[in-house]
Amino acid sequence: MTVRRLWAAAALLLVVVAIAVAILAAIAHFPSGLAVLACLILAVCCAWLGICRRGAARVAGLGAAALFLAGALVLVVLERGVLEDAVVVVVVIAALGAAREAFKAHAHLPSAERPSKPVLFYNPKSGGGKAERFHLAEEARKRGIEPIELQRGQNLEGLVRGAVADGADGLAMAGGDGSQAIVAMVAAELDLPYACIPAGTRNHFALDLGVDREDVVGALDAFVNGGERRVDLAEVNGRVFVNNVSLGLYAEAVQQPGYRDAKLHTLLDTVPDSIGPDAKPPDLSWDSPVGKQSAVAILISNNAYRLGRVLGSGTRPRLDQAVLGVTVLAPTASDADGTMRRRLGKEQWLTPTFEIASDSDVPAGIDGEAIRLDPPLRFRTRPGALRVRIAPQHPGASPSALEPDQPWRTIGVLTSLLIHGGPTDAGPVR
Numbered sequence: 001m002t003v004r005r006l007w008a009a010a011a012l013l014l015v016v017v018a019i020a021v022a023i024l025a026a027i028a029h030f031p032s033g034l035a036v037l038a039c040l041i042l043a044v045c046c047a048w049l050g051i052c053r054r055g056a057a058r059v060a061g062l063g064a065a066a067l068f069l070a071g072a073l074v075l076v077v078l079e080r081g082v083l084e085d086a087v088v089v090v091v092v093i094a095a096l097g098a099a100r101e102a103f104k105a106h107a108h109l110p111s112a113e114r115p116s117k118p119v120l121f122y123n124p125k126s127g128g129g130k131a132e133r134f135h136l137a138e139e140a141r142k143r144g145i146e147p148i149e150l151q152r153g154q155n156l157e158g159l160v161r162g163a164v165a166d167g168a169d170g171l172a173m174a175g176g177d178g179s180q181a182i183v184a185m186v187a188a189e190l191d192l193p194y195a196c197i198p199a200g201t202r203n204h205f206a207l208d209l210g211v212d213r214e215d216v217v218g219a220l221d222a223f224v225n226g227g228e229r230r231v232d233l234a235e236v237n238g239r240v241f242v243n244n245v246s247l248g249l250y251a252e253a254v255q256q257p258g259y260r261d262a263k264l265h266t267l268l269d270t271v272p273d274s275i276g277p278d279a280k281p282p283d284l285s286w287d288s289p290v291g292k293q294s295a296v297a298i299l300i301s302n303n304a305y306r307l308g309r310v311l312g313s314g315t316r317p318r319l320d321q322a323v324l325g326v327t328v329l330a331p332t333a334s335d336a337d338g339t340m341r342r343r344l345g346k347e348q349w350l351t352p353t354f355e356i357a358s359d360s361d362v363p364a365g366i367d368g369e370a371i372r373l374d375p376p377l378r379f380r381t382r383p384g385a386l387r388v389r390i391a392p393q394h395p396g397a398s399p400s401a402l403e404p405d406q407p408w409r410t411i412g413v414l415t416s417l418l419i420h421g422g423p424t425d426a427g428p429v430r
Contacts, residue, residue: 010094017091018044039072042068043066109392114224115169120174121159121160122173122174123176123179124150128201136220137149164186170192171192172223174198176200177367179200182240195222196211196219197216198212206219208315208398209319210399221392222389222391226389226391226392228389228390229390230384230385230387232321234380234382236378241302244367245299245301245365245366246364247299283360285358286355298356299325300324302381315398325348327347328347328348355379360375362375
C-alpha cells in the first residue's frame, strides 16, 4: 500500500471513529455533549471546504473550522470530565491532517538524461528581485548550469536562440509567465528539455506543472536529477502561451498604463465600461455550443481550468489533454415577476481550436501581458509539444490533480485513493 493510500485509510478511519465517539458523547452528556458534537460537525464541514478550495475561500473555511474547534475545546474544558468530547476533538484534528496529506500530489516521473550544457535565463527584476535574493546565478553555476541575465531592452527570444546556437541543450527560465512562454516556445520548436524556475510574481505555470513555488533554488535540480514529462502548449495567431489569453474586461484593464502599479484599482475602474448600464459588449463573435455572440469576458486557456466563482481563478488538473478551455462570462436577462433583470452567466466548453472574429484589433492579455491582436483570432492547442523537467523533490503534478471539485465529494475521493491510489496528470503518484 502506498503512502497516499495509508493517509486516505487513516483519514476515513478517523472520521468513522470521531462520528461514533461523538454520538456516544452527545447521548451520555446531554445537552453539553450535543453542543460539542454540533461544533465538531461544523468544523469538519468548514475544513473540507477549505481543503477543497483556494484563495479567500480556503482561508475562510479553515479559519471557521479553527473557530468551531476552539469552541468545542472550550465546551470540553467547561464540562470537566467529558473525556469522550476531548477524544473527538483530537480525532477530528488528526482526520483533517490525514486528509490533507492524502490530497498532496507527487508524481513518479520517468528519469531523464542530464543535459551537457543547460542554460538558465533569468530576469533579475521579476518577482520583486527573486533571482538576486536567492542568488540564482551562483546556485546555477554550482549545478553546472550557465546563467544568462536578461537586461532591459534585450530580445529574450534572440538571446535564447543565440544560446542554442552556441551549444545549449537544455533551457530554463526564471521569470514571469510571459517570459516562460517565450523560452518554452523555443524549447518545443527544437525539442529541447525545459525547466520552469518560479522566480516570477505569481508563477501560475509553475503551479500547474507541479513545481514547488516556494523552492526557487531547488527547481534548478530539474537539470541535475529531475524527471521528464510532456505537456501541451497553445497559441493564438502563431504566438505561444502557456496559461491563458483573456479578452474583454481583464484584457481592457491590462492595457491601462497604471495596471502594474494598481491592479485592483485599475480593474475596478474598468468594470463600469464592461458591465455598467451604458456598457457596450466587445466587438467579438464566434461559433460555440452555447451560441453566445457577445461577452463581458472570455478566457481561452491551455487545457481546462478547474474554475472557482471568479473567472480565471483556479488551477488546471492536467496539461496533457490536447484541448483549449473556453470560458465565457456573458450578460443574460430574465423577466422574473415581470421585471427585467440583467445578470452574468458563465459558460464553459473544450475544443482543440477556436476562432473569434472582430471588425477591429482586439485588446488581449496573454499570460498577463498586454497586447493587441489582429482579427481573426485563431487559437489552437499544440499537444505534447514541450518536454518539461521537474526537480525530484517537487510534486510534479498540479495541486488540483487529486483534490475533489466539490466539498461533498471528499469522502468519495478519499475512498477512491484508498482503492486505486489515484493517478494524476503526470502518471502514478506516491
